[in-house]
Amino acid sequence: MSLKVLIVDDDKNICELLRLYLEKDGYETAVALNGRTALEQFEAFAPDCILLDVMLPYYSGTQVCQTIRETADTPIIMITARSETDDVVDGLNAGADDYVTKPFEPKEVLARIKAVTRRFQKDEAGQSDRALRFDRLLVDIDRYELTVDDHTVNLPAKEMELLYYLASNPNRVFTRDQLLDAVWGFDYIGDSRTVDVHIKRLREKIEGVSDQWGLRTVWRVGYKFEVVTAHA
Amino acid sequence: MSLKVLIVDDDKNICELLRLYLEKDGYETAVALNGRTALEQFEAFAPDCILLDVMLPYYSGTQVCQTIRETADTPIIMITARSETDDVVDGLNAGADDYVTKPFEPKEVLARIKAVTRRFQKDEAGQSDRALRFDRLLVDIDRYELTVDDHTVNLPAKEMELLYYLASNPNRVFTRDQLLDAVWGFDYIGDSRTVDVHIKRLREKIEGVSDQWGLRTVWRVGYKFEVVTAHA
DNA sequence: GTTAATTGTGAACAATTTTTGAATGAGAGG
DNA sequence: CCTCTCATTCAAAAATTGTTCACAATTAAC
Numbered sequence: 473m474s475l476k477v478l479i480v481d482d483d484k485n486i487c488e489l490l491r492l493y494l495e496k497d498g499y500e501t502a503v504a505l506n507g508r509t510a511l512e513q514f515e516a517f518a519p520d521c522i523l524l525d526v527m528l529p530y531y532s533g534t535q536v537c538q539t540i541r542e543t544a545d546t547p548i549i550m551i552t553a554r555s556e557t558d559d560v561v562d563g564l565n566a567g568a569d570d571y572v573t574k575p576f577e578p579k580e581v582l583a584r585i586k587a588v589t590r591r592f593q594k595d596e597a598g599q600s601d602r603a604l605r606f607d608r609l610l611v612d613i614d615r616y617e618l619t620v621d622d623h624t625v626n627l628p629a630k631e632m633e634l635l636y637y638l639a640s641n642p643n644r645v646f647t648r649d650q651l652l653d654a655v656w657g658f659d660y661i662g663d664s665r666t667v668d669v670h671i672k673r674l675r676e677k678i679e680g681v682s683d684q685w686g687l688r689t690v691w692r693v694g695y696k697f698e699v700v701t702a703h704a
Numbered sequence: 705m706s707l708k709v710l711i712v713d714d715d716k717n718i719c720e721l722l723r724l725y726l727e728k729d730g731y732e733t734a735v736a737l738n739g740r741t742a743l744e745q746f747e748a749f750a751p752d753c754i755l756l757d758v759m760l761p762y763y764s765g766t767q768v769c770q771t772i773r774e775t776a777d778t779p780i781i782m783i784t785a786r787s788e789t790d791d792v793v794d795g796l797n798a799g800a801d802d803y804v805t806k807p808f809e810p811k812e813v814l815a816r817i818k819a820v821t822r823r824f825q826k827d828e829a830g831q832s833d834r835a836l837r838f839d840r841l842l843v844d845i846d847r848y849e850l851t852v853d854d855h856t857v858n859l860p861a862k863e864m865e866l867l868y869y870l871a872s873n874p875n876r877v878f879t880r881d882q883l884l885d886a887v888w889g890f891d892y893i894g895d896s897r898t899v900d901v902h903i904k905r906l907r908e909k910i911e912g913v914s915d916q917w918g919l920r921t922v923w924r925v926g927y928k929f930e931v932v933t934a935h936a
Numbered sequence: 937g938t939t940a941a942t943t944g945t946g947a948a949c950a951a952t953t954t955t956t957g958a959a960t961g962a963g964a965g966g
Numbered sequence: 967c968c969t970c971t972c973a974t975t976c977a978a979a980a981a982t983t984g985t986t987c988a989c990a991a992t993t994a995a996c
Contacts, residue, residue, distance in 0.1 A: 535896075539813040561717055564724040590890065616877045616922045628983060629924040665943090666985060672944060689943070691993065719973065860972055898974055900954065924953070 476500040477591055478519035480510040480536070481551065482528055488521060493578040499585075507531025514540055521589050523581070525551045526559060534566045541567035547588035551576070595692070604639045606699060607684035611639050618682050627677065630655070634670050635678075638687070638697035647694040671695055707821055708732040710751035712742040712768065713783065714760055718806075722755060725810040731817075739763025746772055753821050755813065756800070757783045766798045773799035779820035783808070811891065836871045838931060839916035843871050852913050859909065862887070866902050867910075870919070870929035879926040904929055 477499045479490050487503045494501050502517040504510040506529040514522070522540070526533035537548055550563040550571040559583070560571055569588045572581055603612035610619035613636045618625045627635070633655050638646065648664035656662075675687055688698045709731045711722050718933045719735045726733050734749040736742040739762040746754070754772070758765035769780055781804035804813055835844040842851035845868045850857045859867070865887050870878065878886070880896035886893075907919055920930040 558717065561720050561724070564721070564728075569728060577893065579893045583893055586885065586890045614877065615875045615928065616925055617875070629922070630984070662984095663986065665987090668943065669945085669985075672946095675944095692942070862973065895975060897954090897976085901956090901974075904955070921954070924984095 474498050474500050475520040476502070476517060477585065478502050478504065478510070478513055478517055478522045480504045480507075480513075480523060480528065480533070481525040482506060486525075489578065490581065492587075493582065497582055507533070507536045510536050511539060514546075519546060520657065521547045521549070521587075523549050523551060523586055526563065527553060534562055537566040537568050539564065548585050549581070549588060566584075572632075590685075604627075604636065606639065607682040609678065609681060609685065611636050618678070620678065625677055627674075631670055631674050631677075634667075635674055635697075642685075642697050642699040645690045645693050645696040650694065667695070706730050706732050707752040707817075709733070710734050710736065710742070710745055710749055710754045710818065712736045712739075712745075712755060712760065712765070713757040714738060715757075718757075719809065722813065726813065726817075727802055729814055731863055737761075739765070739768045742768050743771060746776075746778075751778060754778060754780045755783060755817075756780055759785060769798040781813070781816050781820060784788060836868065837867065838871065838874075839914040841913065841917065843868050843909065850910070857909055859906075863902055863906050865907075866899075867906055867929075870927065874929050874931040875919075877922045877925050877928045882926070899927070 476617050477494055479487050479494075479501055481490075482505050484505065486504070491501045491503060502519065504513045508530040510522075510524070510528070511531070513519075524533045524536060528536065531539070533550060537550070540546060540548065547570075548568045550560075550568040552559045552563065552571055552573050562614075563571055570584050572584060572659050602614050603610055605611075608621045611632075612619065613632070616627070616629065616632050618627045618632065618635070634651065637651070637655050648667040651667050652660050652662075652664060656666075669688060671689075679686075684701070685697065685699045688696055690696060709726055711719050711726070711733055712717050712735075713722075714737050716737070719737070723733045723735060727744050734745050734751065736745045739760045740883050742754075742756070742760070743763070744750075752837075756765045756768060760768065763771075765782060768781070769891065772778060772780065777799075779802075780800045782800040783806060784803055785806050788885060802816050804816060834846055835842060837843075843864075844851065845864065848857045848859070848861065848864050850864065850867070866883065869883065869887050881898040883899050884892050884894070884896060903921075911918075915932065917931045922928060
């Protein structure tokens with residue numbers, strides 16, 4: 473689950489810059505170029521964090537901030553053109569959680585976002601192993617480790633991720649494109665036969681270990697991780 | 705239990721700015737606009753930390769600092785208008801623990817406060833050693849000391865913290881970003897290759913000590929402290 | 937049984953990631 | 967003020983993995 477960030481700035485270039493950086497870091501983003509759109513997007517997109525320029529058409533950043541604060545406590549980071557104490561105090565009084573001043577370092581913005589959204593991430597972080605078990609197989613994505621009968625098998629990252637994804641949805645067939653989307657990333661550009669090769673290498677390593685499960689080819693469709701349901 | 709911080713500055717805007725930031729971060733605050741009020745508030749509010757501007761009406765920050773030091777060792781952080789060596793030396797001589805110069809980043813002030821009050825809290829906390837043991841290795845974060853067999857190895861702080869963090873979650877893979885967040889701080893801005901270098905130095909020092917554990921690279925993912933589970 | 941489409945395989949190649957050594961910068965202590 | 971250590975950055979080198987391609991094998995349909 474990735475966090476959603478709403479970017480509000482009337483400068484398209486800045487929006488684009490932020491968008492690229494944030495998406496590279498795994499955030500979902502939406503952009504608004506003025507105060508009115510910002511409020512609409514806030515409703516529609518339901519962001520977990522808002523980057524909010526102070527100088528905006530229609531409604532100022534401070535106004536937007538106040539309006540949002542009437543109904544929600546979504547973290548808001550103000551972007552101010554200069555570090556005048558007045559602007560900053562106004563913003564913080566309006567309910568902003570933090571601010572950055574232009575020109576800013578994208579990295580710095582990322583750090584601030586991490587800081588203010590820390591409380592959300594706590595929910596998902598720091599828990600025990602996310603591992604899948606099937607008969608004699610253990611797929612542990614936290615350790616990036618595959619275990620067959622207490623014997624660890626070293627698996628390259630992609631193979632690990634592919635196996636984990638397939639095994640997360642046993643018996644469900646995925647097309648190569650679906651697998652590329654999920655494991656390689658939606659923006660992956662390349663040959664779908666790549667999947668075949670990874671499947672092949674996986675098979676070499678975990679083939680014949682158990683008859684309870686296996687990687688199965690579904691002709692003209694794709695692949696699935698098949699699990700035999702034990703019956704009487 | 706939240707820490708109490710007394711803010712002393714004759715500029716109302718700066719007081720307000722600091723107050724907002726501190727309260728967002730969970731501190732209790734009180735404000736004094738001059739030296740006399742500062743001393744009164746010190747008695748009445750009993751802060752755990754004091755932010756003290758040097759230039760003040762009635763009593764200068766240095767004088768306030770001296771007076772407080774006669775009866776208490778409450779951490780004091782001086783705020784100086786510029787980084788004149790004289791001011792800083794005077795302040796530190798008067799018993800201040802740290803100082804920041806205007807214009808300052810609120811974030812920086814927060815970090816300083818955390819720094820000076822941590823030591824403060826540690827003194828009263830005084831718990832037993834938080835140490836990790838693996839085969840012939842002992843990682844003692846309280847002493848910042850690494851012991852191999854009974855032979856202590858001197859480790860720089862960062863290496864110590866990194867090793868401790870990794871060893872706290874054996875076998876779990878951490879990405880470089882996760883490590884930067886956890887060990888360097890969520891607001892760290894810098895190159896993730898830094899982690900590599902620290903890992904390398906750690907390896908030079910503790911490599912080959914035991915085959916029960918080791919620092920392992922997980923390609924395309926990150927690093928983990930791997931512990932071999934004993935088998936029959 | 938033949939054919940056309942689809943998948944499996946092995947090896948070469950390309951791309952990415954990590955390691956390493958050295959240079960630079962920052963800070964502590966004398 | 968100087969020296970020393972530690973932290974960080976950088977770029978070249980080394981290592982590993984990911985991808986592609988050509989061809990073989992398999993499947994399904996007629």
